[in-house]
Amino acid sequence: MPGWLKFAFGKSVRLAALLAAVSIITFVLISFSPVDPVRAYIGADMMTVGAEQRLDIAVYWGLDQPPLERFLKWVSSMIQGDFGSSMIYREPVAGVIAERFWYSLSLMAAAWLLSGLIGFAAGSAAAMNRGGWLDRVIQWVCYTIASTPSFWIGMLLLMVFAVWLGWLPAGLGVPAGVAAEQVTIADRIRHMVLPAAALSIAGISAVALHTRQKLIDILDSDFVLYARAKGERGWQLYRNHGLRNIALPAMTLQLASFSELFGGAVLAEQVFTYPGLGHATVEAGLRGDVPLLMGLVLFSTLFVFTGNTAADVLYRLVDPRIRGHENDSRNV
Amino acid sequence: MSLLQVENLSISFARYAGWLRREIIMPVRQLDLALQAGEITALVGASGSGKSLLAHAILGILPANASLGGSILYKGEKLTAARQAKLRGKDIMLVPQSVTYLDPLMRSGAQVCLAARGGDPRKLQRAAFRRYRLDNEVEQMYPHQLSGGMARRIMAASAFVSGACMIIADEPTPGMQAEDAAETMKWFRELADQGHAVLLITHDLEAAVAGADRIAVMNAGMTVEWLPASHFSDKGERLQHPYSRALWNSLPANGFYVPQSDWRAVSSREGPGCPFASCCELAAAICREEQPGMREGERGWVRCHAS
Numbered sequence: 001m002p003g004w005l006k007f008a009f010g011k012s013v014r015l016a017a018l019l020a021a022v023s024i025i026t027f028v029l030i031s032f033s034p035v036d037p038v039r040a041y042i043g044a045d046m047m048t049v050g051a052e053q054r055l056d057i058a059v060y061w062g063l064d065q066p067p068l069e070r071f072l073k074w075v076s077s078m079i080q081g082d083f084g085s086s087m088i089y090r091e092p093v094a095g096v097i098a099e100r101f102w103y104s105l106s107l108m109a110a111a112w113l114l115s116g117l118i119g120f121a122a123g124s125a126a127a128m129n130r131g132g133w134l135d136r137v138i139q140w141v142c143y144t145i146a147s148t149p150s151f152w153i154g155m156l157l158l159m160v161f162a163v164w165l166g167w168l169p170a171g172l173g174v175p176a177g178v179a180a181e182q183v184t185i186a187d188r189i190r191h192m193v194l195p196a197a198a199l200s201i202a203g204i205s206a207v208a209l210h211t212r213q214k215l216i217d218i219l220d221s222d223f224v225l226y227a228r229a230k231g232e233r234g235w236q237l238y239r240n241h242g243l244r245n246i247a248l249p250a251m252t253l254q255l256a257s258f259s260e261l262f263g264g265a266v267l268a269e270q271v272f273t274y275p276g277l278g279h280a281t282v283e284a285g286l287r288g289d290v291p292l293l294m295g296l297v298l299f300s301t302l303f304v305f306t307g308n309t310a311a312d313v314l315y316r317l318v319d320p321r322i323r324g325h326e327n328d329s330r331n332v
Numbered sequence: 333m334s335l336l337q338v339e340n341l342s343i344s345f346a347r348y349a350g351w352l353r354r355e356i357i358m359p360v361r362q363l364d365l366a367l368q369a370g371e372i373t374a375l376v377g378a379s380g381s382g383k384s385l386l387a388h389a390i391l392g393i394l395p396a397n398a399s400l401g402g403s404i405l406y407k408g409e410k411l412t413a414a415r416q417a418k419l420r421g422k423d424i425m426l427v428p429q430s431v432t433y434l435d436p437l438m439r440s441g442a443q444v445c446l447a448a449r450g451g452d453p454r455k456l457q458r459a460a461f462r463r464y465r466l467d468n469e470v471e472q473m474y475p476h477q478l479s480g481g482m483a484r485r486i487m488a489a490s491a492f493v494s495g496a497c498m499i500i501a502d503e504p505t506p507g508m509q510a511e512d513a514a515e516t517m518k519w520f521r522e523l524a525d526q527g528h529a530v531l532l533i534t535h536d537l538e539a540a541v542a543g544a545d546r547i548a549v550m551n552a553g554m555t556v557e558w559l560p561a562s563h564f565s566d567k568g569e570r571l572q573h574p575y576s577r578a579l580w581n582s583l584p585a586n587g588f589y590v591p592q593s594d595w596r597a598v599s600s601r602e603g604p605g606c607p608f609a610s611c612c613e614l615a616a617a618i619c620r621e622e623q624p625g626m627r628e629g630e631r632g633w634v635r636c637h638a639s
Contacts, residue, residue, distance in 0.1 A: 131396065222433045226428050229421065230426070230494070240438070245436070
């Protein structure tokens with residue numbers, strides 16, 4: 001079997017096992033959850049809705065059946081491509097996720113790029129000036145950010161830019177009270193700036209500190225000592241050996257950070273009431289919307305898995321040491 | 333005039349022992365050496381005697397917490413940090429010891445090109461590859477694909493394309509088979525014959541005696557004797573310092589004689605007397621009271637009262 005086919009097959013098996021495990025664990029956790037979906041659905045109208053009506057709703061949703069049966073039913077329809085309907089949005093789960101994914105995707109992509117680029121540059125600058133004032137400032141900022149909760153950063157940004165300065169909207173994904181056809185791309189971007197900024201600031205410190213440490217390891221290596229002995233220094237040394245040796249680990253780390261990105265998005269979207277996947281996840285969890293929550297969990301698993309697989313593939317394609325090794329084993 | 337003159341060089345490192353106590357360690361205490369153009373000079377000493385630090389001190393690539401004493405003169409002028417930065421890789425070139433000194437993610441041809449000075453890098457690299465019998469395909473190889481011999485050739489080729497007039501080879505031969513070591517030494521001899529000054533840093537006395545013109549013997553951070561390589565012969569009668577004799581006579585070819593005293597057990601205390609007074613068989617009263625100065629001998633010098 002060719003190497004790539006073996007790789008793809010192994011990854012698919014792993015993904016299937018992962019999705020199965022994640023859905024079982026999620027379902028078990030939800031069954032033990034104290035949230036009563038019917039009660040959460042009715043909300044403040046609880047007094048006006050009688051016990052009989054509540055039972056009707058439960059039967060309509062199939063909540064009267066034993067959990068195992070519900071789970072198997074969900075699995076069998078999911079395999080046929082039907083993820084069920086969200087209880088709170090009263091729409092198919094797939095549609096809810098698709099619509100919200102576009103909001104989250106643009107938000108996460110912006111934050112991913114910004115935190116990656118800024119973090120990489122800051123980490124490189126710190127390592128190249130190790131022990132100097134620039135290194136100290138960058139490290140200090142990074143540790144401060146790292147020990148600051150991202151929702152707090154979000155609230156700070158809201159206070160300064162939305163409340164005091166009034167430059168940017170305080171929440172939502174589009175302007176309130178404007179017809180959907182009249183919403184412009186500029187409007188969408190304006191609504192995305194603050195959540196994206198909050199999310200990227202939270203991500204910068206990890207990227208910068210990792211990059212710094214990795215580059216310091218490289219700068220302490222024998223081959224950099226030799227390069228220095230050959231007269232290379234400063235930017236030239238960084239371009240020839242530093243960048244070359246940290247680019248790949250940095251890319252891998254960045255691709256593998258999808259899980260943190262998703263987790264951060266949940267908080268950032270909540271603070272800015274931004275209608276993305278994170279916001280929907282919190283809603284689904286708090287209101288016991290099992291089909292939507294299951295769909296979201298599977299989707300985020302797939303998202304994180306894609307990131308990790310991309311990192312793996314990138315290594316195989318780019319690193320000559322791994323690439324060469326694969327060729328060797330094929331020749332045998 | 334010597335191309336490079338090292339006088340009374342000391343190298344010390346400040347480091348923190350525990351939380352607050354700062355201690356100074358001084359792996360090189362008294363190093364004297366002179367390099368002539370057209371000659372191979374070997375600095376011979378046991379592992380951990382501080383030899384490699386000399387190479388880094390000459391090139392100015394010691395870690396930041398190191399401090400230097402004494403002086404290094406290059407072409408008669410003091411070698412300052414600014415001059416070192418200018419001369420590194422251009423006038424003075426290092427030949428490192430193993431493949432770990434090559435960038436693992438850079439093709440070997442490109443690494444040689446990076447070292448080239450004064451001319452088209454690609455042309456110089458091709459010429460150097462021919463000279464060191466490296467095939468053209470090797471250009472495209474990454475370090476992990478190279479054999480040990482190819483890696484050594486790459487590093488020798490890098491020194492060749494740099495056009496430097498002074499070459500420092502750090503442990504170039506250990507762990508090599510006899511014919512490989514002989515070939516490596518032949519490269520350095522060729523460079524010396526073309527007028528380069530070669531500094532060979534090694535713990536392999538046999539290779540040094542066979543390949544070098546002059547030898548400086550080092551122990552515990554001190555050069556104890558400086559003499560022509562030809563003085564290492566027979567039973568070592570022409571060697572002045574007891575350590576040089578012990579080193580020479582401990583070689584398998586010279587009887588495998590194990591010295592009675594442990595030459596590594598030198599006193600590290602600063603104070604009067606020869607640091608080897610406690611372990612030298614020939615130590616007399618004066619050795620404990622007065623540090624021996626450099627005494628001129630037959631085409632060399634020695635730092636010993638007893639000789």
